Structure formats: structure tokens, C-alpha cells
Amino acid sequence: MRFLVLGPLEIDDVGWSVESLPSRQRTVLAMLLLQANSVVPVDQLVDAVWGGSPPRTARSQIQICVSQLRQRFSAAALYDVIGTRPPGYSFRIQHGQLDLDVFRSSVEEGREAVKRGDLEAGARHLRSALLIWRGDAFADIESEKVESAATFLGEQRIAVTEECLEVELQLGRHNELIGELSALIDRYPFRERLRAQLMISLYRAGRQAEALQVFRDARSVLQEELGLEPGPELRELERAILVADPVLEPAGGFSALNASAVSLAAPSVPRLLPTTIGDFTGRRRQLAQLRRRLAAHTDDPGARRLAPAIEVITGKGGIGKTTLAVHLAHQLSEEYPDGQLYVRLQDSALKPVPAGEVLETFLRALGVTGKEMPAEVEARAAMYRDRLAGRKVLLLLDNAVDEGQVLTLLPGTTSCAVLVTSRARLTGLPGAHHSLLHEFDDEHAVELVENVLGSDSRNFDGAQLRRLARLCGGLPLALRIAAARLAAHPHWTVPHLTQRLSDETRALDEFTHGSLDIRDNIALSCQQLPTQAHSLFRRLALVEAPDFGSWVAAGLAGTGVTEAEDILDTLLEAHLIEVEIRPDVAPRYRLHDLIRRYAREQLEAVEPGRERDAALSRLLGACLFLAETAHGREYGGGHTMLTGTAKRWTFEASEVENILGDPLEWLERELPTLSSMVLRACSLDEHELAWSLALPLITLYESRGGFEEWRRVHGAVLDAVTAAGNTRGKAAMLYSLGTMHVHKEDFPEAELLLQQAQDAFAEVGDELGGALAVRNRAYLARVRGETESAMTGYEQALVALRRVDDRVGQAHVLNGMAQIRLTQERFDEAAGLLERALDVAQLTNSRRVNAQIFHRFGELHLHCGRTEAAAEAFRNALTEVREAGDRTGEAFSLHGLGLVHLRAERHADAEEVLGHALTLATQSMQQILSARILVALADVHCSEGRQLKAARDLATAFSAFVRAGATPWQIDVLKRFHELPVAESEAVLFSVLADRVLAALPDGADPDVEVHARALRRRLAG
Structure with a gap:
């Protein structure tokens, strides 16, 4: 199966025509x-289909398109050809299936053959590459984005054509x-290299006059259409033909590619790079990667270089993109001896610089x-x-707005290199490598501050500088501004500056020094945002959690989750x-x-109060x-849950399914957001x-612990509802x-x-609320050993819970009642209660x-001597709690399984x-459970003859039972201590431990x- 893009889009052997799509x-x-085998972001697909005016449902329509394409390919037994990978899709294809890949491979083989001196093989491979083309690339696709890429491929095609013709000229053809x-000149009238090749071909065929006429035709076309004279290469070639210079013969080695070598005037060598900074810091890994990739492009004979x-x-703005690029460009300047071009692609008003202006600047630098x-x-x-063809020039395109700006400025020759910096991701540039810069870590942040301060840095404490670096968020521009302000105010200390930066109301005012300003830098990123994206960006300041999910953005924006993700992608791009x-x-x-x-500043200054309040209300309702x-x-x-009258903001059922997944995991992940919204x-x-x-x-709190967070958040709410006179909330x-x-x-x-x-x-x-409170009080009575009071409370709660049809609450109560009957050894009644529960x-x-x-049930079976049944019940409980991520429940289940092993005399397993x-119970702060586990471990030690270890565990357990007021278990420990057999040699230590219990x-x-x-x-007295 082959995929053909070098001409009208076609696919062989799929059983359907691309034209039918x-x-x-x-x-x-x-x-x-x-971009086969690479991820194509959904935003690029949207842009390709609709340009700058996509509908609100564009992202959903792209998903539908991809789904329909998958169905088409599945019919041809290609089931996984289109994969989904954030932030888009990838088309998986093997090498040799795409004609563009075959073209590039053939060209590389041809170039390597020429490099070895095998011109015949070189010409053959280059011709094979050109014969793959069936017309203009993607000839039948009406999309500006695709057409732009097709134009770029067309430039590669004509450049390879010129290479092939050059080799064949050297072969005497x-x-x-x-x-x-x-024919090629008719199609490409401004390609001076093609005219030079025709002039040489005619001259070598003995048609000198026609060769000179080609030159005159070139001059006429260039003057009439462009107002230009032919370039120095054509002019030098005309001179050589007029004097019948022997260098024009095949043995003389003259070619259109080296015509400039005999030119009397050396080409202009531009040096436009701005000055690099002397205190450049960090980015060593990125510098090494960039240099390694550029060297591989130039030196690796196996690389594809079309x-x-x-x-x-x-x-992001202020991260140091330009600083890194300029520093790298200076390091590479000797490797690109034909010059370095630089342009900032946004003007002082932060608007894109027109391509015509940039090209004029570059052409003047190149001698035009x-x-x-x-x-x-x-x-x-x-x-x-044309001026860059065959030359080794380095281009630095700084602060590009989009791919279109860059595509216009790309040279057509492989000998050049292009560095691009941008706040946008520019993933649509064919063949580009991408480096995403992140904030400095503490080490490099402090290093930058010290480099800016110079010798003055010795006056500052390292820990204080690290605090300063963290307030700057590791952002190089912020660090540079902070260091410059310290240098400009010798009487300031680092704590003084950090105190100023810690003031939320004026922090951004502190990040300005001379022409450096954080606020202006961030504003630049916001300038090109669509209205909806700008609005969401401001409202995200309402989120006080360290991170957030797309559902939060949906609530703030008042959209569905998919639409919110589209807006978030726009903010990511910026x-x-x-x-x-x-x-x-x-x-x-x-x-x-x-x-x-x-x-936050923009939210307060720009966002109307009514819209800000509505966005916050939606977010609060979404959280609820x-x-x-x-x-x-x-x-x-909705069992055991009290609900109030507050307004909810709902999501579609399919969205809820995607958002929540595992409920407890979602609650744990979103706890910072939910807690901050409660406050x-x-x-x-x-x-x-x-x-x-x-x-x-x-x-979540019951399953994961987190008592301090529970107390902090719910204590604040108790204060609020009490002050408001909200009795039910209280x-x-x-x-x-x-x-x-x-x-x-x-x-x-x-x-x-x-x-x-x-x-x-x-x-x-x-x-319902009253029944839940009574149920929990009954549990407290049971723990204290007040079984009749506990039973009365459970029965009262059960009646109420049946009236309100809360089945989970009923099951809890029946389970508690069963525990009481177990303690009383009324096993049949316990079993009946558990069955009902x-x-x-x-x-x-x-x-x-x-x-x-x-x-x-496990405890019941254990009491009745049914160890296998008990083990099965505890294992079933363990499966449930582990699936729920309930660490406290896991501790209880393992305690039960440990008792089973103990009863079966598998002491090592127990x-x-x-x-x-015990580890899990301790982590979950379950002191009664921890104490009960210690009692079980004491039984293990006793069985193995480790009486003092047993005594130590019992003493520790007793203290816990006393603190909890758990009377039945206190009695149990005292019984065990009294009955514990101790050797005469251990009597003294046993007495010490017994005294600890009594104390x-x-x-x-x-x-x-x-x-x-x-x-x-x-016993001790005896």
C-alpha cells in the first residue's frame, strides 16, 4: 500500500478513491x-480546514473527520493507522509507503553518490527521485496551510531538479x-540557475549565439517584471561565452553551481547578529543539543538533507529564548562563513513585521x-x-508570530541553518526540531543573579538568594530584573527586596528596571489572544490551587469541556x-x-464585576x-449525604464520565481546588x-486520612454558617x-x-442528619462497652434511615448491631443482621x-472456628478496599487475615x-486498630515463646485503649497480662512492664x- 502526496493526493489499494472523501x-x-509519524495538533487541523475563522464546534468536527477516516481505513484492514496522542493525532506509516519519504531517500542516495565521485549513480538516483512527482504536491487540496507546505515542497523539487541537471551536465549530456x-525556464522564468545551465548546454552544443540570446532574454524578463539586472553569476557566464573561455568546456569544470567562483566581485557577507550578553547563564544542555543537531545536519552522511x-x-515570555538563540548564533558564526542574518519579527508596536520589509532588509545585507x-x-x-543558494548562512528569526511568517523566509538550500524563537509552538514547520525552555532551577537561578551582580554577590547569603529566586519563579527575565535592582540600590538587602516582591498588591511593579518590564513582557503574549481566550486567561486567576483540570476552565468560561480545552490550547500556544x-x-x-x-491584575482592571461574579458562581457550582x-x-x-439548596452547574453525562473516572482518585487530585473553593x-x-x-x-477524608485538612476547612465553614445563622449548615x-x-x-x-x-x-x-448523628453516637457507646445504649441508638437510627430510604446508612447500622451481637457471642443473631446488611x-x-x-462476616466466621470462610471474607474485603484506595480499610482487612493465620498457627505469615x-494503621492514625494489631502480635510472640515482646506490645496497646476510653479492650489486655507465662529470669522486666500498664x-x-x-x-505482689 502506498500513500502519494507528490501530485494529487492518492492512496493505492484501499478499495476507495481519495476523491470520494x-x-x-x-x-x-x-x-x-x-507530518507522518509525528503528532499533528488539533489546532493545526482546525487552521488547515477553516483558516482564521473556525466555528465553535471546529474541534468536535475534526474529531468526527478523524473517526470517519479511521472507519475508511478499517475497511481496508488498516486498524491503527491514525493514533491519538495529545495534543492531536498521528498517522502511522512505514518507511517506503509514503512517496515523499521515497523522494527524500533517493535524493540523499544521489547526493552521497556524487560526493563519492560516482556521477552516473548520482544522476540515476536524482532522476528517480524526480520521476516520483506526478504534478504539484497536494494539487487537489484547497487549504492555505496545505498549499503553503506544498509550495515549500515545490521549492525542494526545483532545487533537486537543478542539482540533477548539474550532474548530468558534468556527464556531458x-x-x-x-x-x-x-521548458523549465518557461515555468520558472526567474530561476537564474536554470538559465545558466541552458546557456552552458547550448554553448557546449556549439550554439553560442543561442546561449547569448538566453542571457538577453533573462535580462529582458528580469528588467520588465522585476526591474532588476541579471545576477553576477549570469553576467560572468555571458563574459566567459563571449571570449570562449576554456573553463566552459566539460573538462574545465565550469558549472552553474560554481559560476560565482570566477566572478570578479566577492559576494556580500552579512553580519547582523545583535550583541550577546556577557553574563549568559545555564542552558548548557539545550546548547549542546542544538549544536549536536545542527552538526548532524551538516556532517552526517546518512542524514536526509533536502x-x-x-x-x-x-x-513563555521572559524565559530567555532570544538570549539563548543569540548566544548560540555567535558560537556558530565561524561554521557559517557566508554570513549571519537576524531579524525581529515583531515591531515596536508588537505587530508582525511584513514579509516584504524583512526580505528587503535581508537582500540589502546580501548586496542587492x-x-x-x-x-x-x-x-x-x-x-x-537565489542569493542564499549554495552559501552557508545562519538565519536568526526572532519572536516569530506564526508558521506563515517563517515559511516565507526559509532558504531553499540545505547549506543554511535557521534558528527561530517564538512564544507560539510553531509545530506546523516541516522538518523543524523544537526546544521548549523551562524556568531555571534554584542552582541556575542563583548563578544568574550572582553573574549579574558580579563581585557584589559576595555580600549576599546563598539561602537568601534562593528565596529571591523562588519569588522570581525561576524566570530568567524576572531574575535579571531583581539582580539589576539590587545592583542599582547598594543599600538594599536581599530580605528587603524579597519583602517587596512578596507584596501581592505591587509585586509586578517591582519587576521593572530600565527597559526590562515583566508586565509588558506578559502583555505581549496576551496581545494576539482571541477574546474568549483572553477572558478565560483573566478568570484563571480565580483558581487558587497549584494546578487544575479542563473542567475548571469550562466552569469559568461557561462552555462545555471540549470547547474549554480548545481555549486552553490557545493559551498553551501563547x-x-x-x-x-x-x-x-x-x-x-x-x-x-x-x-x-x-x-489577577487584568481580572480586576478589565473584567466586568458582574461577569467575574458569574464565572466564579459557575465554578463553585461545578465543584459542588x-x-x-x-x-x-x-x-x-446520594446515600448518607446531606444536600443544601446551593445552585449546581452541571456537565453532560459523557463529560462527567471523562472527568471523574475513579471518584476517590478524582477527589484526591482535586482536593486543593475543592478546598480553596470552599474557603x-x-x-x-x-x-x-x-x-x-x-x-x-x-x-475522601474517611478513606485517606487528612485530619488536619478536614479540621481546617470544615472548621472555617462552621464559623461561617454559625455567623450567618444557618442552623442546618451548622x-x-x-x-x-x-x-x-x-x-x-x-x-x-x-x-x-x-x-x-x-x-x-x-x-x-x-x-436524615439526626439519624446519622445518632448512628455515630451509638458507635461511641459500643466502643465504651455500653452495649445496651449502643443497641438502642442503632435501632433508633435504623427506623429513621428506613423512613428516608437511606440504604447505605441502614447497612452501616445493621453492621454495627451485628458487631454488638458478636461481642455477646450471639452468633446467629449477628449472622442474621449481617445478611440483612x-x-x-x-x-x-x-x-x-x-x-x-x-x-x-470474617470476624463472625473466625469466632465460629471457620477459618477458611473467614479468610475468604477478609480477602473479599481487601479486594474492595484496595480497588477504592482505602488505606484504613486495607489495615482492617489485613488485621483480619493476620488473625486467620494466627488461628491456623501460621505464625510467620501472621x-x-x-x-x-500495623504500618498502615499507624499511617492512618487509627490508634485503636493499631492497639488491636499489637494485641494480635502479642499472641504471635507468646506462641513463639517471646513473652517479653508480647508484654511490651500489650503495654503499648493498653495505653492506646486508655486514651481512647475503650473499656472492653482495656479489660482484654489486663486479662492477657495476668495470664502471661513468664520465666523466672524475665520476672523483673515483666514487673516493670506490668507496672507501666497499671500506671x-x-x-x-x-x-x-x-x-x-x-x-x-x-500477681505482682505474689
């Missing part, structure tokens, strides 16, 4: 083939070439006088390429935002700190909608939204913070807060609840599993605890 699909296919050259070397250096200068842009471009691609996770975007400050949806997916619906709602007195958004975060936050203290095992504080929450829920008539839970498909019930469980007893301990404590004291 709609115009839009043909354009997309052409763009993909033009002048008679055969006259007709071909005459076009000049093109290196594009991109990055005023009367020779063509008036038309195309004529200037042709003369420019390097106003950055993107991080992680495996299996949607892209994460961020703003550099200084750019964020500029966006997605957080509640994530909770619902984790719990199989923002508090500051705006949006107290109803604040508590509604804060509550779903419990889903009840919800009291319930949340009480639940937090339950998980922290600070039971007295938990009891107080949950009682207050229960009273507040009763005040507003919230039956499982029936209810499976209606919700809640992994978390299922895991808790499986765990309780010790390993329990050790892992941990609180004043006024439970009477049952005191009974067992007295028994232990009697």
Missing part, C-alpha cells in the same frame, strides 16, 4: 500525511538537456542595491532564495499556561506565579456538582454553598467535625460535637460498605501480615477494669 476529510488526511531546460536545518526555540530591489514580495522571496501530561490522567494545567499575578457526583458514585447514590465561598458569604461543598469531601458541620473526632478516636470531643449536631438537626427537622448494601453497589460487611497492617490506668477507671487491675497487682 469530503473536502474536509481530504484536508485532514493531507495534514496527517504531511548537454544535448539531451536543452529541451528540458527550455531542506535547511530548522531549530525552533519556544517558551536599491535599483535591483524587486517591488513584489514573491519576487523578493525568489531573489532571496505559553501563558503550562500543561502536565500524566499516564492515564487527564492533562493538568497551571499558571506561572508571575503570570497568575498579571492575570462534581463533588456530590463523586460521593454518589462511591456510595452507589472562597466562606469569604463571599456563600455559606449554603460552603457547607454543601465541604460535606462530600468527607468521602448542624452538618458539627456532624462532620464530630465524625472526624470519631476517626481520630478522640471520643469525648466526638460525643460533644455529635450531641450538638443531633440537637441542631432536630431544631430544623432534618431526619449485605442485602441492603448490594442494592447500592457501595464498595466501602460491602468491604465493612465482608470484614464483619507476623508478616500483621506488621504490614496508665485513669483515675476513676471503670469498675470492671479495676477488678482485673487488682488481679494483676496480686
